Amino acid sequence: MTTVPDHVFEAADxxxxxxxxxxxxxxxxxAARGSHAWGAASPESDYDVGFVFVPDDLRRYAHLEEPPATIHETADGDEIELQGRDVRTFARLLADSNDGAIDLLRSSIQYRTAYDPTDLAEYIERTYNPIAxxxxxxxxATGNYRKYISHHLVRTDDETVPILEMLEDAYVVETDDGTATIPADDERFAETQTKPTVKxxxxxxRAAMSARYLKATGERxxxxxxxxxxxxxxxxxxxxxxEPDRIELARDLLERKRRGEGxxxxGDAVGREFARPPADIDPEVHAGDGxxxxxxxxxxxxLIAAVR
Structure with missing residues (x-):
């Protein structure tokens, strides 16, 4: 697990x-979000802080001009980024089994703890909806693969389509319904610059392994x-x-990221097939009430009582 220097705690506070x-x-x-929270930070990594806030005057929830649902601030030359959600929004995210909200409760690097999240974290870990x-x-996993790893075309309206095969005068691309062929001289499309980096x-x-692990353990x-x-x-x-080789690949990516090679x-180290966990899984096995x-x-x- 990465550590956070004292000056970052002070600046965040x-x-x-x-x-x-x-x-x-x-x-x-x-609490910490992102790479510091899950142990992949390098010396160059920013410090992402997630927080839950409560309006000092709860009557604002009944006003026409409600309190903010989210707050986003940066400091120290963007070294520190804070993303906050009000207590009602945070609770709704937990009700939806949102990964970011759950991880905030589980983060071991805490900047403020007027409210001790231990009991809430334990409850959510027992009751989250696995399929969500x-x-x-x-x-x-699929979104990042499509955007950053897949070789793809971008249309003039910013729609992107992954390239499956390059022909002499055309591209075979993936569509929602299967595949399509786009002529190479179609001026509506251009090849994109991808970012197949370590990061x-x-x-x-990590996301694909998490999804596949949850599915596999559920089926057991x-x-x-x-x-x-x-x-x-x-x-x-x-x-x-x-398999061991999949774990070693993940560990190698993690170590390279930590060394500052993010x-x-x-190129494509993960592989298209692995990066795309199945879209359809059995709700009778994997769905819960939440x-x-x-x-x-x-x-x-x-949470409210902790700050009032």
């Missing part, structure tokens, strides 16, 4: 205090949530589902 004054809110919880979380991770491959690899009778710390996942959980172009609204409301009350 100062920025949170400034945000509270500007927006008339109080921070209930703030599966599709969240699948979306991250992008690692993002895809219990959906096991992958550890947030990727190295721990690779060492303790991944061997039950993945921007190095390496967290109970009444129970989440009780946790919202606790």
């Amino acid at each position: 100062e920025l949170l205090t400034a945000i509270e004054r500007e927006h008339d809110v109080s921070t209930a919880l703030a 979380l599966y599709h969240a991770w699948r979306g991250i 992008r491959n690692l993002t895809i690899c 009778g219990t959906h096991e949530l992958p550890a947030l710390e990727f190295e721990r996942f690779l060492s303790e959980q991944a061997p039950a589902v993945f 921007a190095t172009t390496i 967290p109970e609204t009444e129970r989440l409301d009780a946790f919202v009350d606790e």
Whole structure:
């Protein structure tokens, strides 16, 4: 797990205090997001901080001009980036089994803990809807692969289509319905500049492994949530589902990212097939009810009470 220098904690705390004054809110919880949270940070990595805030005057929720649902600020030359959600938005994300909201509760690097997230995290880990979380991770993997790794065409309206085959005078591309052939001289399309870097491959690899692990463990009778710390996942959980060479590839990408090679172009290391977990999975096996609204409301009350 990566560490955070004292000056970053101090700067984040100062920025949170400034945000509270500007927006008339109080921070209930703030924790690391991104590469520092899951142990892939390099010396050049930014510090991403997620936080949950509560309006100082709850009557604002009934006003025509409601309090902000999100707050986004940067500081120290963009070294620190803060992304906050109000307590109601955060609860709704947890109700939807949102991966980012769940990971914020599980992050071991905490900047503010007026509210101790332990009980809420344990409840969410017991009650999240596996199929929703599966599709969240699948979306991250397929979306990043399509945008950054696939060789693709971009249309004048910014629509992108992956290239499956290059012919002498045309492209065979992937469509929602199958494939299509686009003439090479079609002026509506141009080849894009992709970014098949270590960082992008690692993002895809982690998301695809998380989705596939959740599906595999669910089919064995219990959906096991992958550890947030990727190295721990690779060492303790991944061997039950993945072949050693897949785990070694993931570990190599992780180590290269940590060494500061995140921007190095390496092509498609993950592979198209692995980067695209199946879209259709059995809801009878993988769907759950998710967290109970009444129970989440009780946790919202606790979050509010922690800062009032």
